[in-house]
Amino acid sequence: MATAEVERKRGQLAALSIAVVVVLVGVPLWWRTTETYRAWLPVNQINELAELQLQLSVDVEVVFSRGTLMPEQQKKVPFTRTQEEAQKVDDDTTLRYRYESKYRTANIMEEDALKQPTAAEADLSLHTLSASPCGSVVVYVIPETSVLLPQGVDVYIGHRRTAVLRMGAPMSVGKNHKQLLAHLEPRITQVVQVMSFSHTDITAALSDRVRLSPGSKESLADSMRSFKSSPGYEITFSLLNPDPKSHRLDWDIEGAVHSYIQPLLTKLAPLANFSIDSQILYYAMLGVNPRFDSSLEAYTLNADSLAHVINPVEARLGSNAASSNPVLNFLLYVPDAHHSPLYIHDHQKQPVASNAFHSPRWGGIMVYNVNDLYGRGETPLPVNININMEKVMGVFLAQLRLMLGVQSSPAPPGFLVEPCGGAGLADWELDRLMWSRTVENVATATTTITSLAQLLDQIGNILCSLSFAGSVNLFHYINNKLGTVTSLQLAVAELEAGNLGFALQYSKEAILASERAFFDPSLLHLLYFPDDQKFAIYIPLFLPMCVPILLSLIKIASEARQRRKLKQSKKD
């Protein structure tokens, strides 16, 4: 009897201890070994970045020349004023604009410079006098009677970061300090908005983050036309010669690129890396049949058929296989002898002066007619033709500026903007681009990592390895590059301080790091297992083990209950 009791007790103990081991050791071990590996992420900081509060600071210097200030106003100068404007874009995004204006009078050298006959020359000499860093604006105020600016023009914006503003009549301005500021401040704000950024530009740059409905067809076209911010671009110049039997074309593309395109790209170097190549394609036709217009005695391509020109040609254009940067194609088409001359007509059936068209986010095509360079039937074929690269590059440069987003809305009335000429880009246009690119980069980087954190939360099966965490992480990590979160915080701080150059650098690093993090190859999520498959795998493993344990536990519990009933009945 005693042995049976001992046996029973030993059996009970065995069952209990197995159950304890399974529950306390087995289940946690199984849980840990089957969960997906997740490296530590600074989730709190990422969530903080979801709320974007940007402050953009511009340093404005306002210089009064002789004859603009009343004596009473002169006493107050020099002084500094700060204007702040807050705009709420949506629940998560607020923008603050801060204009720090320093008002002073002009010194002798500046007065001499302003005495030049034309505004362009004044601008040239003024530039040498002030060292305006990136992102700042200098406005020279000249009296109403000055002849520096032509009639009807109130503001002149030059190549650099200086503008010349014509003051209103002294009667309308008033005598004291307050009236002066009331007259000047809105006009100066308008000038600064043209030269650095306006609220519409910044909200357009935030389009990745805030999908605002476009105000008009023009703003939609603008947002669709220019390329998104990218670390590098590839530019390809192609010469299409469909008729090598008649034309032997010679274009000095190397020299043209060096003289005309390279200065622009060197100026844009802080924004992105550019790589250029060129090619010549023979027997490349346009794919659309031009119509012969007897009134002009020329062939015409109307605006509707232009859309179908690009596709057949694109198949022949090569691209650099090694990089994933966006490509800008610029094609120069010389029509064959039987279809010369070829003119492009716009929607109103008028010939286009540039004889060129462009496609958003792709590039441009120009048609170059050579029929007037040789007479028909006289010269032996093929004719040697030297292409005038100045004309060609003038068009390509304009198209390049459009593609890169340099062109902005037309200037307000009364403004005279100096055309950029050979340099390709005015300094203030570069500043504009840098402002919008920095904001765009910061917005895109924050959207990327916050949506990444959200995705990792939502899709539980994604593996999160260590190098990926380094891209996101706060501290300098494996490749000794700054993580996204640090770069973003630094970029926002530099924007607040008004250092545009540094802000752009940090924003570029932020975007590179965030793209590296989002597109890390190790982030492919594990294959999804539907519930019935999970049961089908675990049940044959766990059921045979759990059933005896459960049954013995039940038996122990029922025996314990029976004993208690016996004890109770014994008591009674």
Place this chain on the structure above:
Amino acid sequence: MLLCLTDGGIALFCVNPTSWQIIVFIYIYIYIYIYIYMGNVHSDKAGQFFNSGHTNNWAVLVCTSRFWFNYRHVANTLSVYRSVKRLGIPDSRIVLMLADDMACNHRNPKPATVFSHKNMELNVYGDDVEVDYRGYEVTVENFLRVLTGRLPASTPRSKRLLSDDRSNILIYLTGHGGNGFLKFQDSEEISNVELADAFEQMWQKRRYNELLFIIDTCQGASMYERFYSPNLMALASSQVGEDSLSHQPDLAIGVHLMDRYTFYLLEFLEDIHPSSTTNMNQLFKVCPKSQCVSTPGHRTDLFLRDPGRVLITDFFGSVRKVEITMETINLSSPMEPLPERINCTVHILYMCINKHIIPTAIIMYYVPRQKLLRDVFPCT
């Protein structure tokens, strides 16, 4: 009968016309009506041009089967590939994933061909097929990597989906499928949840503007049940519980050449040319039950625009938006001479035209000046 011309209720003049005058009147009325109507249609077209909001088109065409008896899946995919190329999408914007074991299969009585019509009418393999992922590279992992963009850095450009937030993408899948899954090359499956998650990741990174998803497998409708990202439109060849059937066998080749849904889809696409204005509602009517035996389905609740205003060419073709260049820059300075020879490599491609070898393309790659770190070599 009295015919009166009124201006706001005041009779201007009334006539009691003869029958031919009535006819003339009616003709004038109809003419004016048509003129106004056509004017509306034109402005509608211009409005539609900017309505789509995309600037480029991409296509991802995947055939998920291998082995000779799945000939029809490869023919399906290649036929869609040809249509998409004909309508303008270039090879650089098409990611084609095929097992590609049909054309050179030992059992193929006509090697180097893949036919889509019986009596060997149309060879869809042709001379210029560019297959980006072939053979054993067509896996679930590679497909998901292409969609989400998480490819290793060494992947060449042709194997990537480099779409941006203004791209319309067409995704076409064909093969053997079941309720909620699609079989890849007889060894693995992709489930509808994974596909929906992949599309959500694409949306979060703004890798598409609008996406059209077409699937031609058995129980295809189950694959789009779980989508939850915006701007997706989906079409399937059969509902849950139904099988998609193949179209016609060819007795010379010995296998079925096409699936029914894709066959009728292609017949529909043959009528589309780059400037046609057919919209999506007509695409939904392709292959009714009488022709397809299965019931094709579609899903448009996640799509923001009205399908009646979406053109077929918004997804299958590549219609470019074009603007006239109005401004040019006046370059007055003459060209500067090059200070030193720039490092460049030259490639010349030749073609054989009319029995002569003629250079057809000369490609020069430059290294921009600021990148030069040491002495440069002259071009030879």
